Amino acid sequence: MALFFFLTAQSQNKDLPDVGIIPKIVVKAIGVNTDIQGIIKNDSNLFKTLSSELIIISNMGAKNASKAEQKDNFSIAPDEVKIVATKNINVADTDNIIVLFLIYEDEKLIARDRKELRRQKNDPNVSDGLEIKGLVVENVRSKVGKDFYDYFYQQFTLKNPESDQLVKVEEQLGIGIGTRIQIKVQEDLVFESFARPNEEQLVNLANSAVARVLQYFKQKERQKQLLRQF
Structure with a gap:
């Protein structure tokens, strides 16, 4: 059952x-x-x-x-x-x-x-x-990607987001310039950046990504409110 x-x-x-x-x-x-x-x-x-x-x-x-x-x-x-x-x-x-x-x-x-x-x-x-609201899934392949995901996930959940949209953290491996991190909400790309094996850089990158996702949620909520008025 x-x-x-x-x-x-x-x-x-x-x-x-x-x-x-x-x-x-x-x-x-x-x-x-x-x-x-x-x-x-x-x-x-x-x-x-x-x-x-x-x-x-x-x-x-x-x-x-x-x-x-x-x-x-x-x-x-x-x-x-x-x-x-x-x-x-x-x-x-x-x-x-x-x-x-x-x-x-x-x-x-x-x-x-x-x-x-x-x-x-x-x-x-x-x-x-x-x-569960605030669901985050990952598709990462390297330690850099996993570390970024952990930092992002911890900060994201502490913000207690009210959105029920699925957030995806994805990684594309690069050569020489680091790994490319992408964050999608549903299928919309809301954040993209290269990441390197540096803890301070990954933490700052994760904080920026969380801020971008929360801003996206607010924009979507404003759009819904505008649609309700018509």
């Missing part, structure tokens, strides 16, 4: 002090297999030593309810983005999933994120697995 899920998110930091730590739960779904990642951005100017707790509760309130926990310690530099927790789950027999991502400093809770995944049947607009 095909399973269909929709995903909801809630802001969970209103009652916590702003310490410049931004947690983000990212869900990647392929059929009934789902990767859940906990990503941290250090938006402060301080080096931090922190701990995280990723909690996944399945079928809460049912007889077959289950709970999985993963705890990790990590350090993070100013302006750094880091994946600190990863968990793979199977959602074949799951009615709902609650994911909590908690960040601690000196055993004190300083930031958190929360997401819910619920089963939604018979929706023709949803394909098997999880319907």
